[in-house]
Amino acid sequence: MSRILVLSELFLPTKGGTAVWAAEVYKRLGGKEIHIVTADVPGAAVVDAAHPNTVHRLDLRRVPWLRPESLAMYARFFGKSLALAFTHRFDAVHAFRALPEGLVAWLVARLTLRPVTIYAHGEELTTWGRGGKYKAMRFALRHADRVIANSEHTRATLLQMGVDAARVAVISPGVDVAVFRPGLDGAALRERAGIGADETLVFSVGRLSRRKGFDQVVRALARLRDDGVAVRYVIGGIGEDAGYLDELIAAHGLSDRVHRIGEVSEAELPRWMNTCDVFAMPNREINGDNEGFGMVFIEAAACGTPSLAGEAGGTAAAVLDGGTGLRVDGASVDAVADGLRALLTQREHRLALGRAALQRVQREFAWERVAEKTRALDRGQHE
Numbered sequence: 001m002s003r004i005l006v007l008s009e010l011f012l013p014t015k016g017g018t019a020v021w022a023a024e025v026y027k028r029l030g031g032k033e034i035h036i037v038t039a040d041v042p043g044a045a046v047v048d049a050a051h052p053n054t055v056h057r058l059d060l061r062r063v064p065w066l067r068p069e070s071l072a073m074y075a076r077f078f079g080k081s082l083a084l085a086f087t088h089r090f091d092a093v094h095a096f097r098a099l100p101e102g103l104v105a106w107l108v109a110r111l112t113l114r115p116v117t118i119y120a121h122g123e124e125l126t127t128w129g130r131g132g133k134y135k136a137m138r139f140a141l142r143h144a145d146r147v148i149a150n151s152e153h154t155r156a157t158l159l160q161m162g163v164d165a166a167r168v169a170v171i172s173p174g175v176d177v178a179v180f181r182p183g184l185d186g187a188a189l190r191e192r193a194g195i196g197a198d199e200t201l202v203f204s205v206g207r208l209s210r211r212k213g214f215d216q217v218v219r220a221l222a223r224l225r226d227d228g229v230a231v232r233y234v235i236g237g238i239g240e241d242a243g244y245l246d247e248l249i250a251a252h253g254l255s256d257r258v259h260r261i262g263e264v265s266e267a268e269l270p271r272w273m274n275t276c277d278v279f280a281m282p283n284r285e286i287n288g289d290n291e292g293f294g295m296v297f298i299e300a301a302a303c304g305t306p307s308l309a310g311e312a313g314g315t316a317a318a319v320l321d322g323g324t325g326l327r328v329d330g331a332s333v334d335a336v337a338d339g340l341r342a343l344l345t346q347r348e349h350r351l352a353l354g355r356a357a358l359q360r361v362q363r364e365f366a367w368e369r370v371a372e373k374t375r376a377l378d379r380g381q382h383e
Contacts, residue, residue: 122292
């Protein structure tokens, strides 16, 4: 039975791939003997009461008048984690990011003579410049006993940062195949959005930020409309690009075809993934900001839905080009339009890609499989 101290600022009910990953893997690795130190957020009590691991909540908010603003957060993280490490016989310390968790985890592990594992997700490695924050992150990663990269692309970035290749293992995140599965009825969702049962539907969900490529799908749909391809587009999520997307939709005269539905609930997301014909997130790199993997592609695949992904970042691990979907140049509207046209107008090919995507997820990306890989990694570290 694994006895692990896990540090993750992001944890359910906070949304996002990191929070989901932390919650899903460790509950499959053990029970109360696994201790998770995380942030106290609204709704935490409900999550913690049902979660099999022992969860410790801290006030990890930054303090604006402190220099640095994160000083109090680091102090709280360190104090609680060290106290737990001294009072429990943990086998290892895990951190879900290099900063802030990784630096704290490394120090706690060294003081208690335990191995430390740090997760790397990709985006954080290329968006923090080369200043003090980057140097601290690089120190933590280079001095960890093990680094888990979420894709080969992230692994390559770590090697460029000077992390020892022998210490880097690739374990991609997964999906709950009991939640995301084929056969879920999305008729009510279509009806609510005014989409006919026989209309082709493209769906996107995620933070509304430029690198996700939702704006490129809007531009591509304008071209498909002009070419006579009938399709509707639903965008789920919230973020800084909401107003920008609304303006773009109006500018292209697509208000009758493109629907922004805001935040998508956990209960409705698998149904949207089932009822759409194509999931689209043609991501692109913007100012070093990349998609490290793309858990949402795996969620679509688990519902038997093929994806259109961008070529930037680590999406090759989530979407096999020509095998479970298509990967295109997300910076090119022509490439996005051509990819969507191919998927939307070739029904049999689209369905075959969806079937292959489902089989791959069930074989490689169920959370149980991810947990097995993590357990094997830890076991090898202790031998």
